[in-house]
Amino acid sequence: MKTKFTTDTKLESEIAYFENINLKLESGDIIDSFKLAFKTYGKLNADKTNAILVCHALTGDQYVAGNNPITGREGWWSRMVGPNKPIDTNKFFVICSNVLGGCAGSTGPKELQNGSDVAYGGNFPSVTIKDMVKAQSLLIESLNIEKLFSVIGGSMGAMQALQWAIDFPDKILNIIHIAGALKHSAQNIAFHEVGRQAIMSDPIWKNGKYFENNEVPERGLSVARMIAHITYLSENAMHRKFGRKLQSRDIISFGFDADFQVESYLRYQGKSFVERFDANSYLYLTRAMDYFDHDETFRKNIEFSHNPNNHLKYLIVSFTSDWLFPTIESKMIVNQLNSLSREVSFLEIDTDKGHDSFLLEEPQLDDVIKGFLTNNFAKIDE
Amino acid sequence: MNKINSIRKDWSLIETLIAEDRKILDIGCGDGGLMEQLENNLNAITHGIELNRDLAANAIARGFNVVHGNAELDLSQYSNNSFDYVILSQTLQAMMKPKDILSELLRIGTKAIVSFPNFGHWKIRLQLLISGKMPVTESLPYTWYDTPNIHFFTIKDFLNLCNEMNIVIEKSIGLTSKGKQFDISESVTGVNFFTHEAIFLLSYKNFEPIKIKSSKKVFAKNSVIAN
Numbered sequence: 001m002k003t004k005f006t007t008d009t010k011l012e013s014e015i016a017y018f019e020n021i022n023l024k025l026e027s028g029d030i031i032d033s034f035k036l037a038f039k040t041y042g043k044l045n046a047d048k049t050n051a052i053l054v055c056h057a058l059t060g061d062q063y064v065a066g067n068n069p070i071t072g073r074e075g076w077w078s079r080m081v082g083p084n085k086p087i088d089t090n091k092f093f094v095i096c097s098n099v100l101g102g103c104a105g106s107t108g109p110k111e112l113q114n115g116s117d118v119a120y121g122g123n124f125p126s127v128t129i130k131d132m133v134k135a136q137s138l139l140i141e142s143l144n145i146e147k148l149f150s151v152i153g154g155s156m157g158a159m160q161a162l163q164w165a166i167d168f169p170d171k172i173l174n175i176i177h178i179a180g181a182l183k184h185s186a187q188n189i190a191f192h193e194v195g196r197q198a199i200m201s202d203p204i205w206k207n208g209k210y211f212e213n214n215e216v217p218e219r220g221l222s223v224a225r226m227i228a229h230i231t232y233l234s235e236n237a238m239h240r241k242f243g244r245k246l247q248s249r250d251i252i253s254f255g256f257d258a259d260f261q262v263e264s265y266l267r268y269q270g271k272s273f274v275e276r277f278d279a280n281s282y283l284y285l286t287r288a289m290d291y292f293d294h295d296e297t298f299r300k301n302i303e304f305s306h307n308p309n310n311h312l313k314y315l316i317v318s319f320t321s322d323w324l325f326p327t328i329e330s331k332m333i334v335n336q337l338n339s340l341s342r343e344v345s346f347l348e349i350d351t352d353k354g355h356d357s358f359l360l361e362e363p364q365l366d367d368v369i370k371g372f373l374t375n376n377f378a379k380i381d382e
Numbered sequence: 383m384n385k386i387n388s389i390r391k392d393w394s395l396i397e398t399l400i401a402e403d404r405k406i407l408d409i410g411c412g413d414g415g416l417m418e419q420l421e422n423n424l425n426a427i428t429h430g431i432e433l434n435r436d437l438a439a440n441a442i443a444r445g446f447n448v449v450h451g452n453a454e455l456d457l458s459q460y461s462n463n464s465f466d467y468v469i470l471s472q473t474l475q476a477m478m479k480p481k482d483i484l485s486e487l488l489r490i491g492t493k494a495i496v497s498f499p500n501f502g503h504w505k506i507r508l509q510l511l512i513s514g515k516m517p518v519t520e521s522l523p524y525t526w527y528d529t530p531n532i533h534f535f536t537i538k539d540f541l542n543l544c545n546e547m548n549i550v551i552e553k554s555i556g557l558t559s560k561g562k563q564f565d566i567s568e569s570v571t572g573v574n575f576f577t578h579e580a581i582f583l584l585s586y587k588n589f590e591p592i593k594i595k596s597s598k599k600v601f602a603k604n605s606v607i608a609n
Binding site: 331349 | 405429436439443446450451456459460465
């Protein structure tokens with residue numbers, strides 16, 4: 001396999017090109033060539049034992065830490081990844097790639113179709129979490145890393161981490177799985193469907209061909225984001241943050257302006273999301289999450305794996321106020337691993353910040369991630 | 383003996399009951415102190431369960447396989463005989479259903495190690511007799527209205543329960559309140575009086591398969607018919 005690497009100065013990102021590789025997707029479709037945009041932090045050691053893959057969530061990207069040139073803000077997990085941070089880049093070589101189907105430089109609906117000057121749009125093949133992980137594994141291989149020390153992710157990132165444990169256990173030593181599940185629940189699919197309907201019923205969407213007139217289905221995409229954002233918080237957190245406080249006014253308007261702070265906040269979230277995310281990508285990636293389901297098969301996949309997986313260590317973390325991926329879903333993973341006598345650790349962190357807790361200030365999350373990585377790394381280093 | 387010393391003593395005695403290179407589940411593992419000791423000294427593979435969130439987080443951060451959970455609800459997830467030893471140190475008296483827990487220990491583990499404070503110790507008996515109030519001692523330091531210990535039992539009670547459940551006591555260690563160590567089974571008289579804390583190594587009875595001889599020679603008869 002020959003992989004071409006370039007640096008995109010505008011995106012401040014490395015790009016790996018996999019040409020004529022005929023990547024077979026779970027759907028049966030084949031992508032003959034694709035590219036992945038990725039960032040790395042820290043240095044790979046001589047024995048190549050300190051590589052960690054961080055998998056981003058639904059609307060994340062490869063900019064884990066440092067500057068994100070798309071938003072002009074800090075990377076989405078810069079409180080977790082960096083020198084002397086819990087995932088310490090003085091010690092570890094951290095890789096994060098934009099997922100297949102994403103919109104931050106990797107092959108996805110907004111990129112040009114192979115050999116043409118038209119973007120994929122709605123012609124992009126359906127991708128799954130398994131496909132994303134397969135693409136990532138090719139990237140890791142082309143970086144000449146035989147074994148990742150750890151694969152870490154929250155939410156959709158947790159799904160990818162779990163998929164790594166199922167598909168490539170021989171290429172990893174442990175996973176840190178935060179706020180995830182064996183399957184995307186009916187309620188979660190329902191919320192995604194509302195978001196997708198919002199996008200698809202925006203007249204500008206035009207079956208995914210909005211780019212032909214250089215337009216963006218802003219209204220649909222921002223409504224989708226507003227709905228999703230509610231599911232990432234919790235009632236308590238919203239109450240603490242906004243209560244019934246009014247926005248820039250002393251009395252209610254008896255109209256439909258954003259009277260309340262919470263409305264104004266959601267509108268802002270929707271608006272700023274449109275500037276950085278592609279509507280078609282949102283459709284494809286939410287679908288990938290919906291299709292994720294290891295409910296029936298996980299135990300068998302771990303027990304009867306083709307690749308040895310006995311050495312794997314699992315750290316599973318959930319949050320008390322996460323109603324999108326509640327603790328019970330994490331415990332199902334833990335139960336199945338324990339019934340197979342696997343090396344699993346589990347912690348439910350007490351917080352009112354909801355599903356988004358993994359991105360926010362949670363000292364206990366920092367402590368367990370740092371300790372888990374440091375101590376397990378010391379064991380292989382002996 | 384203060385609380386910490388008493389736990390350390392408990393741990394070092396538990397260690398003497400365990401062979402090297404074994405797989406061990408520590409129920410109520412705290413921040414992993416005993417797990418660390420068994421990994422270092424006996425090259426054990428250890429797993430733990432801890433109810434307290436902060437202690438569980440500490441243990442995980444120290445690199446141990448620890449599940450934050452409740453032993454009374456979460457033991458069912460482990461398969462039969464998936465551990466060589468299951469340890470329940472100083473917590474049986476705090477369990478809602480001690481009998482169920484005991485049978486779970488020996489389902490999950492080939493052997494179980496259980497340690498507990500003896501409610502039959504003379505100091506406790508004397509306190510209750512003289513003051514007429516629920517005893518408060520070094521090993522049971524809580525007032526009746528604010529104690530995690532909800533099932534009080536003596537060594538005699540425990541031995542009776544083991545007998546009823548067909549559990550074999552492979553080894554037993556008693557400690558007096560001064561920390562003097564002795565073998566419980568060898569000093570039967572007064573043992574329930576002087577034992578401050580007890581540690582038991584338990585397993586199930588191995589039943590010999592029973593060979594049943596039939597008096598009716600059915601097969602012989604059949605062979606006659608066949609002829």
